[in-house]
Amino acid sequence: MKHYKIAAIPADGIGPEVIAAGLQALDALARRDGGFALDVTQFDWGSERYRQTGAMMPADGTAQLRAFDAIFFGAVGAPDVPDHITLWGLRLPICQGFDQYANVRPTRILPGIVSPLANIGPGDLDWVIVRENSEGEYSGHGGRAHKGLPEEVGTEVAIFTRVGVTRIMRYAFQLAQSRPRKFLTVVTKSNAQRFGMVMWDEIAAEVAQDFPDVTWDKMLVDAMTVRMVKNPRSLDTIVATNLHADILSDLAGALAGSLGVAPTANIDPERRYPSMFEPIHGSAFDITGKGIANPVATFWTAAQMLDHLGEPAAAQRMMRAVEKVCAESVMTPDVGGTATTQEVTDAVCEAIRAEN
Ligand code: NAI
Ligand code: MG
Numbered sequence: 601m602k603h604y605k606i607a608a609i610p611a612d613g614i615g616p617e618v619i620a621a622g623l624q625a626l627d628a629l630a631r632r633d634g635g636f637a638l639d640v641t642q643f644d645w646g647s648e649r650y651r652q653t654g655a656m657m658p659a660d661g662t663a664q665l666r667a668f669d670a671i672f673f674g675a676v677g678a679p680d681v682p683d684h685i686t687l688w689g690l691r692l693p694i695c696q697g698f699d700q701y702a703n704v705r706p707t708r709i710l711p712g713i714v715s716p717l718a719n720i721g722p723g724d725l726d727w728v729i730v731r732e733n734s735e736g737e738y739s740g741h742g743g744r745a746h747k748g749l750p751e752e753v754g755t756e757v758a759i760f761t762r763v764g765v766t767r768i769m770r771y772a773f774q775l776a777q778s779r780p781r782k783f784l785t786v787v788t789k790s791n792a793q794r795f796g797m798v799m800w801d802e803i804a805a806e807v808a809q810d811f812p813d814v815t816w817d818k819m820l821v822d823a824m825t826v827r828m829v830k831n832p833r834s835l836d837t838i839v840a841t842n843l844h845a846d847i848l849s850d851l852a853g854a855l856a857g858s859l860g861v862a863p864t865a866n867i868d869p870e871r872r873y874p875s876m877f878e879p880i881h882g883s884a885f886d887i888t889g890k891g892i893a894n895p896v897a898t899f900w901t902a903a904q905m906l907d908h909l910g911e912p913a914a915a916q917r918m919m920r921a922v923e924k925v926c927a928e929s930v931m932t933p934d935v936g937g938t939a940t941t942q943e944v945t946d947a948v949c950e951a952i953r954a955e956n
Contacts, residue, residue, distance in 0.1 A: 601634075601635060601636060601637055602635065602636040602637070603636070603637050603638075603639055604636060604637070604638050604639065604669045604670065604909050605639050605641070605667065605668045605669045606626075606638050606639065606640045606641070606668060606669065606670055606671075606672055606905075607641055607643060607664075607665050607668040607670070607671045607672070607874070608623065608640050608641065608642045608643065608671075608672045609643045609645055609646075609671060609672070609673045609674065609690075610642070610646075610674040611645060611646035611647070611673070611674045611675055611676045611690065611883070612646045612647045612648075612674070612675055612676050612677055612678050612686065612883040613674075613675055613677060613678070613882065613883020613884050613885055613888045614674070614675065614881075614883060614884045614887060614888050614893035615646070615673075615674020615675040615676070615883055616674060617888075617889075617891070617893045617895075617941055618674060618675075618879060618893050618894075618895050618897070618898040618941070619672060619673075619674040619898065621893075621895035621898060621899070621941055621942075621944070621945040622672065622895065622898040622899060622901070622902045623640060623672075624945050624949055625895075625899050625902060625918065625921075625945060625948050625949055625952065626638055626902050626906075628948075628949040628952040628953060629906070629914045629917060629918055629952055630914075631953075632914075632917070632952050632953060632955075633911070633913070633914050633917075635911075636909075636911055636914070640672075641668070643657075643664075645657040645658075645661065645690055646676060646678075646686075646690065647676070647677070647678035647680075647681045647686055650681055650685070650686070650689065651680075651681070655689065656676070656685070656686060656689030656690040657689065657690050657693075661690075661693070661694075662693060662694060662697040662698065665694065665698075665874060666873065666874070668874045669874060669909060670874050670875055670876070670877060670905050670908065670909060671694065671874050671875070671876040671877065672876075672877055672878075672901075672902070672905060673691070673694075673876050673877065673878035674878065674879075674883075674898075675878070675879065675881060675882045675883040675884070676689075676690050676691050676882075676883065677882045677883040677885075678883065678885075679885050688740070692738070692740075694866075694876055695733055695734070695866050695876065696734060696740075697873075698866075698868055698872075698873035698874060698875070698876070699734060699868050699870075699872065699873060700733055700734070700866035700867055700868050700873070700875055700876055701732065701733050701734040701764065701767060701768060701771075701867075701868070701869070702730060702731075702732075702733060702768060702771045702866075702867040702868075702869055703730070703731035703732070703733035703842075703845070703864055703865070703866050703867070704728060704729075704730055704731075704775070704864065704865045704867055704904070705728065705729040705730075705731060705845070705849045705852065705862065705863070705864045705865075705880065706727070706728045706729075706863065706900070706904075707725065707726075707727045707728070707729065707849070707852040707853065707855070707856045707862060708722070708725060708726045708727070708856060709721055709722045709723075709724065709725050709856050709857060710722065710856075710857070710861060710896070710922065710923055710926045710927075711923050711926055711927035712926040712927040712928070712929050712931065713856070713857035713858075713861065713926055713931070713935050714857060714935075714936060715855055715856060715857055716854065716855065716857075717829065717832065717855055720832055720855075724832060724833055725832040725833070725855060725856060726836070727832075727835050727836060727837070727838060727852060728775060728779070728836075728837050728838070729838045729839075729840065729845050729848060729849045729852060730768065730771060730772040730775060730837065730838065730839040730840075730845070731840060731841075731842060731845030731846065731849065732764065732765070732768040732839075732840070732841050732842050732845065733768075733842060733866055734764060734842075735759045735760060735761060735764045735842065736758050736759065736760060736764075736796075736841040736842035736843060737756065737758040737841060737842050737843035738842045738843065738846075739757070739758070739759040739842075741756075741757040741758075741759050742754070742755040742756040742757050743755060758793075758796055758841075758843075759796075760796035760797075760799055760800060760841075762799070762803065765799065765800050765803045766803050766806075766807060767869075768839065769786075769803055769804055769807040769839065770807055770810075771869055772784055772786075772837060772838075772839035773807055773808065773810070773811040773814050773816075774811075775837055776811075776814045776816070776836065776837035777811055777813060777814050779836060779837060781836040781837075782813055782814045782815060783814070783815050783816070783835075783836040783837060784814055784815070784816040784817075784836070784837045784838070784839060785816065785817055785818070785819055785824075785835055785836075785837070785838045785839070786800075786801070786804040786816060786817070786818050786819070786839055786840075787818075787819050787820075787821050787824050787838060787839065787840035787841075787844055787845070787848065788800050788801055788818065788819075788820065788821065788840075788841070788844075789820055789821050789822070789844070790818075790820070791820060797841075800841070801818060804816070804818070804839075821840065821844045821847075821848070824838075824840075824844075824848060825848070825851060828848065828851060828852065828855065829851075829855065832855065849862065849864070849880060850862075850880070853880055853881075857935050858894060858934040858935045859880060859881040859897070859934075860879075860881060860893065860894025860896060860897055860932065860934045860935065861894060861896040861897050861900070861935065862879065862880040862881065862897050862900075863877075863878075863879055863880065863897045863898070863900035863901035863903075863904055864877075864878055864879070864880045864901060864904075865877050865901060865904040865905070865908065866878070867908065875905075875908055877901040877902065877904055877905040877908075878898075878901055879897030879898045879900075879901055880897060881897060891940045891941055891942065892932050892933055892934075892940055892941060893932065893941050894931075894932040894934050894935065894941070894944070895932075895941050895944055895945055895948075896922055896926070896935075896944070899918060899921075899922050899948060900918075900919070900922065902918060903915040903916075903918040903919050903922075906918065917952060917955060918948075918952070920951075920955065921948045921949075921951035921952045921955065922948055924951045925944060925947040925948050925951055928947070930943060930944055930947040931944065932944060
Protein backbone atom coordinates (compact mmCIF):
# COMPACT_ATOMS: atom_id res chain seq x y z
CA MET A 601 0.00 0.00 0.00
CA LYS A 602 1.22 3.48 -0.85
CA HIS A 603 1.57 6.00 1.97
CA TYR A 604 1.44 9.73 1.27
CA LYS A 605 2.65 12.24 3.83
CA ILE A 606 0.26 15.19 3.97
CA ALA A 607 0.91 18.42 5.88
CA ALA A 608 -2.44 19.95 6.88
CA ILE A 609 -2.35 23.68 7.66
CA PRO A 610 -5.95 24.71 8.46
CA ALA A 611 -4.87 28.19 9.71
CA ASP A 612 -7.56 30.86 10.13
CA GLY A 613 -11.29 31.55 10.06
CA ILE A 614 -13.23 28.83 8.24
CA GLY A 615 -9.92 27.17 7.25
CA PRO A 616 -10.10 24.65 10.13
CA GLU A 617 -13.77 23.92 9.33
CA VAL A 618 -13.21 23.12 5.66
CA ILE A 619 -9.92 21.28 6.19
CA ALA A 620 -11.58 19.03 8.78
CA ALA A 621 -14.30 18.31 6.21
CA GLY A 622 -11.72 17.65 3.49
CA LEU A 623 -9.78 15.23 5.69
CA GLN A 624 -12.97 13.28 6.46
CA ALA A 625 -13.68 12.88 2.74
CA LEU A 626 -10.07 11.91 2.02
CA ASP A 627 -10.22 9.33 4.77
CA ALA A 628 -13.42 7.87 3.29
CA LEU A 629 -11.72 7.69 -0.12
CA ALA A 630 -8.59 5.98 1.21
CA ARG A 631 -10.71 3.37 3.02
CA ARG A 632 -12.86 2.84 -0.05
CA ASP A 633 -9.87 2.49 -2.39
CA GLY A 634 -7.67 0.39 -0.14
CA GLY A 635 -4.59 1.04 -2.28
CA PHE A 636 -3.26 4.08 -0.47
CA ALA A 637 -3.19 5.71 2.94
CA LEU A 638 -2.68 9.33 3.92
CA ASP A 639 -0.45 10.06 6.90
CA VAL A 640 -1.64 13.50 7.96
CA THR A 641 0.35 15.84 10.20
CA GLN A 642 -1.47 18.94 11.46
CA PHE A 643 0.33 22.27 11.84
CA ASP A 644 -1.18 24.95 14.08
CA TRP A 645 0.35 27.84 12.13
CA GLY A 646 -1.65 31.00 11.47
CA SER A 647 -2.88 34.18 13.11
CA GLU A 648 -3.26 32.74 16.61
CA ARG A 649 0.41 31.75 16.50
CA TYR A 650 1.20 35.26 15.27
CA ARG A 651 -0.62 36.83 18.24
CA GLN A 652 1.32 34.63 20.64
CA THR A 653 4.79 34.58 19.08
CA GLY A 654 4.89 37.35 16.49
CA ALA A 655 5.27 34.91 13.59
CA MET A 656 2.68 33.04 11.52
CA MET A 657 4.98 30.02 11.26
CA PRO A 658 8.35 29.01 12.71
CA ALA A 659 11.51 30.34 11.06
CA ASP A 660 12.24 26.86 9.72
CA GLY A 661 8.61 26.37 8.60
CA THR A 662 9.28 25.58 4.96
CA ALA A 663 12.13 23.24 5.96
CA GLN A 664 9.62 21.32 8.11
CA LEU A 665 7.26 20.99 5.16
CA ARG A 666 9.93 19.87 2.72
CA ALA A 667 9.61 16.16 3.53
CA PHE A 668 5.87 16.01 2.82
CA ASP A 669 4.29 14.76 -0.40
CA ALA A 670 1.69 17.55 -0.41
CA ILE A 671 0.34 20.43 1.65
CA PHE A 672 -3.39 20.76 2.34
CA PHE A 673 -4.06 24.38 3.22
CA GLY A 674 -7.16 26.18 4.63
CA ALA A 675 -7.04 29.97 4.59
CA VAL A 676 -5.18 32.82 6.24
CA GLY A 677 -6.51 36.15 7.44
CA ALA A 678 -7.87 37.56 10.70
CA PRO A 679 -9.79 40.76 11.42
CA ASP A 680 -7.14 42.02 13.87
CA VAL A 681 -3.98 41.21 11.86
CA PRO A 682 -3.14 43.15 8.68
CA ASP A 683 -3.72 41.02 5.56
CA HIS A 684 -0.23 41.59 4.14
CA ILE A 685 1.24 40.11 7.33
CA THR A 686 -0.92 37.00 7.28
CA LEU A 687 -0.41 36.42 3.55
CA TRP A 688 3.33 37.12 3.44
CA GLY A 689 3.83 35.36 6.78
CA LEU A 690 2.50 31.98 5.72
CA ARG A 691 0.97 31.36 2.32
CA LEU A 692 3.32 33.23 0.02
CA PRO A 693 6.56 31.97 1.65
CA ILE A 694 5.32 28.43 0.95
CA CYS A 695 4.29 29.17 -2.67
CA GLN A 696 7.50 31.05 -3.42
CA GLY A 697 9.86 28.96 -1.27
CA PHE A 698 8.70 25.81 -3.02
CA ASP A 699 8.62 27.46 -6.44
CA GLN A 700 4.98 26.45 -6.93
CA TYR A 701 4.86 28.49 -10.10
CA ALA A 702 1.73 27.01 -11.65
CA ASN A 703 -1.49 27.91 -9.89
CA VAL A 704 -4.24 25.81 -11.45
CA ARG A 705 -7.85 26.83 -10.97
CA PRO A 706 -10.56 24.70 -12.55
CA THR A 707 -14.07 26.13 -12.78
CA ARG A 708 -17.20 24.36 -13.88
CA ILE A 709 -20.83 24.59 -12.93
CA LEU A 710 -21.63 21.57 -10.80
CA PRO A 711 -25.03 19.91 -11.21
CA GLY A 712 -27.62 21.47 -8.92
CA ILE A 713 -25.72 24.73 -8.56
CA VAL A 714 -27.22 27.78 -10.21
CA SER A 715 -24.92 30.21 -12.01
CA PRO A 716 -25.78 33.91 -11.72
CA LEU A 717 -25.58 33.92 -15.54
CA ALA A 718 -28.94 33.39 -17.24
CA ASN A 719 -29.29 30.22 -19.31
CA ILE A 720 -25.89 28.86 -18.34
CA GLY A 721 -25.73 25.44 -16.73
CA PRO A 722 -23.43 22.44 -16.31
CA GLY A 723 -21.36 21.97 -19.48
CA ASP A 724 -21.65 25.59 -20.60
CA LEU A 725 -18.82 26.81 -18.43
CA ASP A 726 -15.81 24.51 -18.14
CA TRP A 727 -12.57 26.39 -17.69
CA VAL A 728 -9.14 25.95 -16.19
CA ILE A 729 -7.34 29.15 -15.31
CA VAL A 730 -3.55 28.86 -15.06
CA ARG A 731 -2.14 31.61 -12.90
CA GLU A 732 1.56 32.50 -12.94
CA ASN A 733 2.34 32.06 -9.26
CA SER A 734 5.96 33.04 -8.71
CA GLU A 735 6.57 36.52 -10.08
CA GLY A 736 4.68 39.27 -11.92
CA GLU A 737 2.86 41.80 -9.81
CA TYR A 738 3.25 39.74 -6.60
CA SER A 739 7.00 39.28 -6.75
CA GLY A 740 7.42 41.43 -3.64
CA HIS A 741 9.69 43.83 -5.49
CA GLY A 742 9.14 47.39 -4.32
CA GLY A 743 9.36 49.57 -1.32
CA ARG A 744 8.35 52.72 0.47
CA ALA A 745 10.47 55.78 1.09
CA HIS A 746 9.85 58.89 3.20
CA LYS A 747 7.18 57.02 5.17
CA GLY A 748 4.44 59.27 6.47
CA LEU A 749 5.88 62.42 4.89
CA PRO A 750 4.08 64.33 2.13
CA GLU A 751 6.69 63.16 -0.39
CA GLU A 752 6.20 59.49 0.51
CA VAL A 753 6.49 57.07 -2.42
CA GLY A 754 5.41 53.47 -2.73
CA THR A 755 6.47 51.22 -5.60
CA GLU A 756 5.16 47.79 -6.50
CA VAL A 757 7.21 46.54 -9.40
CA ALA A 758 5.93 43.75 -11.63
CA ILE A 759 8.75 41.36 -12.52
CA PHE A 760 8.46 39.22 -15.63
CA THR A 761 11.39 36.97 -16.52
CA ARG A 762 11.83 34.99 -19.72
CA VAL A 763 12.30 31.84 -17.64
CA GLY A 764 9.19 32.56 -15.57
CA VAL A 765 6.92 33.38 -18.50
CA THR A 766 8.20 30.55 -20.69
CA ARG A 767 7.65 27.89 -18.05
CA ILE A 768 4.09 28.97 -17.21
CA MET A 769 3.27 29.24 -20.92
CA ARG A 770 4.56 25.72 -21.55
CA TYR A 771 2.53 24.44 -18.62
CA ALA A 772 -0.62 26.14 -19.95
CA PHE A 773 -0.15 24.86 -23.51
CA GLN A 774 0.41 21.34 -22.18
CA LEU A 775 -2.70 21.55 -20.04
CA ALA A 776 -4.74 22.89 -22.97
CA GLN A 777 -3.40 20.04 -25.11
CA SER A 778 -4.59 17.49 -22.54
CA ARG A 779 -8.17 18.79 -22.62
CA PRO A 780 -10.67 17.80 -25.33
CA ARG A 781 -10.96 21.26 -26.92
CA LYS A 782 -7.20 21.91 -27.05
CA PHE A 783 -7.84 25.62 -26.81
CA LEU A 784 -5.88 28.25 -24.87
CA THR A 785 -6.58 31.94 -24.26
CA VAL A 786 -3.57 34.06 -23.31
CA VAL A 787 -4.57 37.08 -21.21
CA THR A 788 -2.43 40.23 -20.93
CA LYS A 789 -2.73 43.98 -20.90
CA SER A 790 -0.17 44.50 -23.64
CA ASN A 791 -1.73 47.66 -25.00
CA ALA A 792 -1.12 49.75 -21.86
CA GLN A 793 1.73 47.76 -20.31
CA ARG A 794 4.18 47.71 -23.15
CA PHE A 795 7.23 45.92 -21.73
CA GLY A 796 6.55 42.86 -19.59
CA MET A 797 3.17 42.22 -21.20
CA VAL A 798 4.50 42.52 -24.75
CA MET A 799 7.23 40.05 -23.82
CA TRP A 800 4.47 37.78 -22.48
CA ASP A 801 2.69 37.88 -25.88
CA GLU A 802 5.93 37.20 -27.75
CA ILE A 803 6.79 34.21 -25.58
CA ALA A 804 3.26 32.84 -26.04
CA ALA A 805 3.79 32.92 -29.82
CA GLU A 806 7.17 31.18 -29.47
CA VAL A 807 5.87 28.42 -27.20
CA ALA A 808 2.80 27.93 -29.40
CA GLN A 809 5.07 26.66 -32.19
CA ASP A 810 5.79 23.56 -30.10
CA PHE A 811 2.06 22.85 -29.76
CA PRO A 812 0.69 22.85 -33.33
CA ASP A 813 -2.45 20.98 -32.26
CA VAL A 814 -3.42 23.66 -29.72
CA THR A 815 -5.50 26.59 -30.97
CA TRP A 816 -4.90 29.78 -29.06
CA ASP A 817 -6.04 33.38 -28.94
CA LYS A 818 -5.19 36.55 -27.02
CA MET A 819 -7.32 38.78 -24.83
CA LEU A 820 -6.76 41.99 -22.94
CA VAL A 821 -7.74 41.44 -19.34
CA ASP A 822 -10.51 44.05 -19.23
CA ALA A 823 -12.18 42.64 -22.33
CA MET A 824 -11.68 39.17 -20.86
CA THR A 825 -14.06 39.95 -17.98
CA VAL A 826 -16.73 40.77 -20.57
CA ARG A 827 -16.10 37.59 -22.54
CA MET A 828 -16.28 35.46 -19.39
CA VAL A 829 -19.70 36.89 -18.57
CA LYS A 830 -21.15 37.23 -22.08
CA ASN A 831 -19.72 34.20 -23.83
CA PRO A 832 -18.52 31.60 -21.32
CA ARG A 833 -18.76 28.77 -23.85
CA SER A 834 -16.03 30.41 -25.94
CA LEU A 835 -13.34 29.71 -23.33
CA ASP A 836 -11.51 26.60 -22.16
CA THR A 837 -7.94 26.89 -20.81
CA ILE A 838 -6.77 30.35 -19.78
CA VAL A 839 -3.32 31.62 -18.80
CA ALA A 840 -2.68 34.97 -17.13
CA THR A 841 -0.32 36.81 -14.81
CA ASN A 842 -0.37 36.51 -11.06
CA LEU A 843 -2.58 39.59 -10.54
CA HIS A 844 -4.82 39.22 -13.58
CA ALA A 845 -5.54 35.55 -12.93
CA ASP A 846 -6.15 36.24 -9.24
CA ILE A 847 -8.96 38.60 -10.19
CA LEU A 848 -10.32 36.56 -13.10
CA SER A 849 -10.51 33.41 -11.00
CA ASP A 850 -12.61 35.09 -8.30
CA LEU A 851 -14.96 36.14 -11.11
CA ALA A 852 -14.89 32.58 -12.44
CA GLY A 853 -15.76 31.22 -8.99
CA ALA A 854 -18.69 33.61 -8.67
CA LEU A 855 -19.96 32.70 -12.17
CA ALA A 856 -19.83 29.03 -11.17
CA GLY A 857 -22.11 29.79 -8.23
CA SER A 858 -19.91 30.68 -5.24
CA LEU A 859 -16.37 31.22 -4.06
CA GLY A 860 -17.18 28.30 -1.78
CA VAL A 861 -16.93 25.84 -4.70
CA ALA A 862 -13.71 27.17 -6.27
CA PRO A 863 -10.52 25.12 -5.77
CA THR A 864 -6.88 25.79 -6.55
CA ALA A 865 -3.61 23.90 -6.73
CA ASN A 866 -0.20 25.53 -6.29
CA ILE A 867 1.98 23.19 -8.30
CA ASP A 868 5.70 22.71 -8.68
CA PRO A 869 5.47 20.91 -12.04
CA GLU A 870 9.04 19.65 -11.73
CA ARG A 871 8.15 17.99 -8.40
CA ARG A 872 11.27 19.25 -6.63
CA TYR A 873 9.11 20.40 -3.70
CA PRO A 874 5.71 19.57 -2.23
CA SER A 875 2.79 21.23 -3.99
CA MET A 876 0.01 22.94 -2.05
CA PHE A 877 -3.75 22.48 -2.40
CA GLU A 878 -6.35 24.92 -1.05
CA PRO A 879 -9.76 26.41 -1.64
CA ILE A 880 -9.58 29.79 -3.40
CA HIS A 881 -11.60 31.54 -0.72
CA GLY A 882 -10.21 33.28 2.34
CA SER A 883 -11.02 32.93 6.01
CA ALA A 884 -14.57 34.35 5.66
CA PHE A 885 -14.91 36.09 9.05
CA ASP A 886 -18.62 36.67 8.44
CA ILE A 887 -19.44 32.95 8.66
CA THR A 888 -16.61 31.62 10.84
CA GLY A 889 -17.82 29.27 13.57
CA LYS A 890 -21.36 29.06 12.20
CA GLY A 891 -20.86 25.61 10.72
CA ILE A 892 -22.08 26.67 7.26
CA ALA A 893 -18.83 27.06 5.30
CA ASN A 894 -19.15 25.34 1.93
CA PRO A 895 -16.67 22.43 1.91
CA VAL A 896 -16.99 21.76 -1.84
CA ALA A 897 -13.97 23.90 -2.85
CA THR A 898 -11.90 21.94 -0.35
CA PHE A 899 -13.20 18.58 -1.62
CA TRP A 900 -12.34 19.65 -5.16
CA THR A 901 -8.82 20.75 -4.22
CA ALA A 902 -8.42 17.43 -2.37
CA ALA A 903 -9.25 15.77 -5.69
CA GLN A 904 -6.55 17.91 -7.36
CA MET A 905 -4.16 16.72 -4.65
CA LEU A 906 -5.00 13.06 -5.30
CA ASP A 907 -4.46 13.59 -9.01
CA HIS A 908 -1.07 15.15 -8.34
CA LEU A 909 -0.12 12.29 -6.00
CA GLY A 910 -0.92 9.81 -8.77
CA GLU A 911 -4.33 8.62 -7.56
CA PRO A 912 -6.60 9.74 -10.43
CA ALA A 913 -9.23 7.08 -9.75
CA ALA A 914 -9.72 8.35 -6.19
CA ALA A 915 -9.78 11.92 -7.49
CA GLN A 916 -12.54 11.07 -9.94
CA ARG A 917 -14.47 9.22 -7.25
CA MET A 918 -14.30 12.33 -5.07
CA MET A 919 -15.71 14.51 -7.85
CA ARG A 920 -18.49 12.03 -8.66
CA ALA A 921 -19.50 12.03 -4.99
CA VAL A 922 -19.46 15.85 -4.84
CA GLU A 923 -21.52 16.12 -8.01
CA LYS A 924 -24.06 13.58 -6.76
CA VAL A 925 -24.49 15.42 -3.46
CA CYS A 926 -24.81 18.82 -5.18
CA ALA A 927 -27.32 17.38 -7.65
CA GLU A 928 -29.39 16.19 -4.67
CA SER A 929 -29.33 19.78 -3.35
CA VAL A 930 -27.50 18.90 -0.16
CA MET A 931 -25.82 22.30 -0.17
CA THR A 932 -24.73 25.11 2.13
CA PRO A 933 -26.53 28.51 2.15
CA ASP A 934 -23.99 30.27 -0.13
CA VAL A 935 -25.29 28.15 -3.02
CA GLY A 936 -28.92 28.33 -1.96
CA GLY A 937 -29.12 25.28 0.31
CA THR A 938 -29.87 24.80 3.98
CA ALA A 939 -27.31 22.12 4.87
CA THR A 940 -24.43 22.57 7.30
CA THR A 941 -20.78 21.89 6.50
CA GLN A 942 -21.05 18.60 8.42
CA GLU A 943 -24.21 17.50 6.62
CA VAL A 944 -22.61 18.09 3.20
CA THR A 945 -19.47 16.28 4.37
CA ASP A 946 -21.43 13.31 5.70
CA ALA A 947 -23.36 13.10 2.43
CA VAL A 948 -20.16 13.15 0.37
CA CYS A 949 -18.53 10.49 2.58
CA GLU A 950 -21.66 8.35 2.27
CA ALA A 951 -21.65 8.77 -1.53
CA ILE A 952 -17.99 7.69 -1.60
CA ARG A 953 -18.77 4.60 0.48
CA ALA A 954 -21.93 3.71 -1.43
CA GLU A 955 -20.54 3.95 -4.98
CA ASN A 956 -20.17 0.69 -6.85
P1 NAI B 1 -13.35 35.49 1.65
O1 NAI B 1 -13.09 34.54 0.54
O2 NAI B 1 -12.88 35.08 2.99
O3 NAI B 1 -14.91 35.80 1.72
C1 NAI B 1 -15.62 36.46 0.69
C2 NAI B 1 -17.12 36.13 0.79
O4 NAI B 1 -17.32 34.79 0.33
C3 NAI B 1 -17.64 36.18 2.22
O5 NAI B 1 -18.95 36.68 2.22
C4 NAI B 1 -17.62 34.74 2.64
O6 NAI B 1 -18.58 34.40 3.62
C5 NAI B 1 -17.90 34.02 1.35
N1 NAI B 1 -17.26 32.70 1.34
C6 NAI B 1 -15.93 32.45 1.17
N2 NAI B 1 -15.69 31.14 1.29
C7 NAI B 1 -16.87 30.54 1.55
C8 NAI B 1 -17.27 29.20 1.77
N3 NAI B 1 -16.39 28.17 1.76
N4 NAI B 1 -18.57 28.95 2.02
C9 NAI B 1 -19.46 29.94 2.03
N5 NAI B 1 -19.16 31.24 1.80
C10 NAI B 1 -17.87 31.54 1.58
O7 NAI B 1 -12.65 36.88 1.23
P2 NAI B 1 -12.50 38.23 2.03
O8 NAI B 1 -13.71 38.47 2.87
O9 NAI B 1 -12.09 39.23 1.05
O10 NAI B 1 -11.25 38.01 2.98
C11 NAI B 1 -11.33 37.56 4.32
C12 NAI B 1 -9.92 37.26 4.79
O11 NAI B 1 -9.38 36.16 4.08
C13 NAI B 1 -8.95 38.42 4.61
O12 NAI B 1 -8.11 38.45 5.73
C14 NAI B 1 -8.16 38.02 3.37
O13 NAI B 1 -6.87 38.54 3.33
C15 NAI B 1 -8.11 36.52 3.53
N6 NAI B 1 -7.94 35.78 2.26
C16 NAI B 1 -7.09 34.70 2.30
C17 NAI B 1 -6.93 33.91 1.21
C18 NAI B 1 -6.08 32.69 1.33
O14 NAI B 1 -5.75 32.26 2.41
N7 NAI B 1 -5.71 32.07 0.24
C19 NAI B 1 -7.62 34.20 -0.06
C20 NAI B 1 -8.52 35.33 0.02
C21 NAI B 1 -8.64 36.09 1.15
MG1 MG C 1 -7.52 35.85 -4.66
